[in-house]
Amino acid sequence: MAADHATAAEEEYLESLFWLFEAGLPMTGANLARAMQLSAPTVSEMLGRLERDGYIERGSHRAIEFTHSGREHAERIVSRHRMIERFLTDVVGVPWDDVHEEAEQLEHAMTPRFEAYVRASVGDAKTCPHGHPIRVGERIDGVPLADCATGAAVTILRFENEAEDLLHYLKDSGLEPGLTGRVDAKDDEQISVALEGGTATVTISVAETVSVLADPSPPPRTALPEQLVLGAQRYGR
Numbered sequence: 001m002a003a004d005h006a007t008a009a010e011e012e013y014l015e016s017l018f019w020l021f022e023a024g025l026p027m028t029g030a031n032l033a034r035a036m037q038l039s040a041p042t043v044s045e046m047l048g049r050l051e052r053d054g055y056i057e058r059g060s061h062r063a064i065e066f067t068h069s070g071r072e073h074a075e076r077i078v079s080r081h082r083m084i085e086r087f088l089t090d091v092v093g094v095p096w097d098d099v100h101e102e103a104e105q106l107e108h109a110m111t112p113r114f115e116a117y118v119r120a121s122v123g124d125a126k127t128c129p130h131g132h133p134i135r136v137g138e139r140i141d142g143v144p145l146a147d148c149a150t151g152a153a154v155t156i157l158r159f160e161n162e163a164e165d166l167l168h169y170l171k172d173s174g175l176e177p178g179l180t181g182r183v184d185a186k187d188d189e190q191i192s193v194a195l196e197g198g199t200a201t202v203t204i205s206v207a208e209t210v211s212v213l214a215d216p217s218p219p220p221r222t223a224l225p226e227q228l229v230l231g232a233q234r235y236g237r
């Protein structure tokens, strides 16, 4: 039977598992260890606990699946995280490249009553400031910016990796979810998008983590976990 309350540590794991699931990446201990920058034995121990508490099941080849309760818990914490980020940018005035780490702390320490106030204060906001849907089923499929051809019209949908360093880099570049523009130039190293206010240039490896709608559109592709890892950083949620 599932426990009524997941611990903060369990919530962290459920959140990271959901991040893999939503991105279409295999839910395995190895991918989880990579995403959370933890050792394999640490992850394996916690997966055992999540299984005992009824949040996940492990099938053949160690593939992880959510139980009904695990999926519900994961969706609730992910939605709360995104709502808190939106609250921090829109109500408190925190820049969008600073809110992820703050939300990581706040999301485990919120009473249901305060959560209701926060939810009311963000109104009908659809996404977190990085483009992830607050109602978790409402994710729009995109393609990696890195795949788009020169001349393509693009709408920035989402930053898949919310590692703080990466968000600072993206903010400095001028890219932002919701902006539209046109791919201006592209080579093996970097890609430039002409936006209304100027041109944003990012490296191809960062462009792997930026989901866009494009016209003409490259074929759909899920970036591999390796492509979402930047340097030694964890690849965020």
Ligand SMILES: [Zn+2]
Pocket: 081, 085, 099, 100, 101, 103, 162, 237
């Ligand atoms: Zn976040």
Ligand SMILES: [Zn+2]
Pocket: 082, 085, 100, 128, 129, 130, 131, 132, 162
């Ligand atoms: Zn976010």
